[in-house]
Amino acid sequence: MTQKTHLFFDMDGLLIDTEALYFETRQAALLAHGYPYSKEDHAAYAGRGWRYTLSRLQDLAGPSQGQEIFDQALATFREGVAAGRLQLKPGVEKLLAFAKDQGYVSYITSASTRYNVLTMTETTGIQPYFEAYVCGEDIERSKPYPDVYEEALKRAGIAREAALVFEDSESGFLSARASGLDTVLIPDLLPASPQMRDQACLCLDQIDEVIPYLMDEEWRSL
Structure with a gap:
């Protein structure tokens, strides 16, 4: 054996x-562009990685705006990490x-x-x-x-x-x-x-x- x-x-x-901070920052970025985002929505992203997240956001908001939402959420998330929130x-x-x-x-x-x-x-x-x-x-x-x-x-x-x-x-x-x-x-x-x-x-x-x-x-x- x-x-x-x-x-x-x-x-x-x-x-x-990490998931609470991911949810908070992604929700804020989506709401800023007029898209609702619930905890039920968030569960579909869990464990899928950044490529999947970007692709899903681009399917929702289009290639350009989806990338903008992704970048905005990621930047805010990294600010939270740097601030010791994890x-x-x-x-x-x-x-x-x-x-x-x-x-x-x-x-x-x-x-x-x-x-x-x-x-x-x-x-x-x-x-x-x-x-x-x-x-x-x-x-x-x-x-x-x-x-x-x-x-x-x-x-x-x-x-x-x-x-x-x-x-x-x-x-x-x-x-x-x-x-x-x-x-x-x-x-x-x-x-x-x-x-x-x-x-x-x-x-x-x-x-x-x-x-x-x-x-x-x-x-x-x-």
């Missing part, structure tokens, strides 16, 4: 509580410290831009825990396609059985499962569907609840 050696983490909504999700630092102490190799596997990933991991203090980052610019297709995890496996040079994924959204979960990877689910914006619960290795309320499982030699060899 193959032991788990690598942990692949999504970022937005899983490690860092917080880690509960249990994140405890798990990352445990993983590093136990010799796991941790990657960020996110559909967000590299700038956002590096900036947010730096401002929240978790950047030293990660060996590598696979970001939106590194892949052709965003989640729910498997590209981000295929790239992570390639860079790590490991078998699929050696990786364990952590995801919070349906699109991220589908991406990991499309790569045939064992996945721990910690839902954020929306509850996990019964099908997702059935397919996940674990479905947890808080990310550090996985620690007892990672200490179990038999479970680590799923």
Whole structure:
């Protein structure tokens, strides 16, 4: 049996509580151009990455205005990040410290831009825990396609059985499962569907609840 050696983490909504700020800044940009934007609307964007967000906004408002809305929302979001408005999700630092102490190799596997990933991991203090980052610019297709995890496996040079994924959204979960990877689910914006619960290795309320499982030699060899 193959032991788990690598942990692949999504970022937005899983490690860092970004969704409230994403919603606030995107809603403000859309309202400024006369478009309503609800939390139900926002849920459709979760975990899909910047290319999907831009494409959806351009479908809504046209190529030029969609790009303007995207740029305005992104600039305001980055101002919020710089102002220290983001917080880690509960249990994140405890798990990352445990993983590093136990010799796991941790990657960020996110559909967000590299700038956002590096900036947010730096401002929240978790950047030293990660060996590598696979970001939106590194892949052709965003989640729910498997590209981000295929790239992570390639860079790590490991078998699929050696990786364990952590995801919070349906699109991220589908991406990991499309790569045939064992996945721990910690839902954020929306509850996990019964099908997702059935397919996940674990479905947890808080990310550090996985620690007892990672200490179990038999479970680590799923």
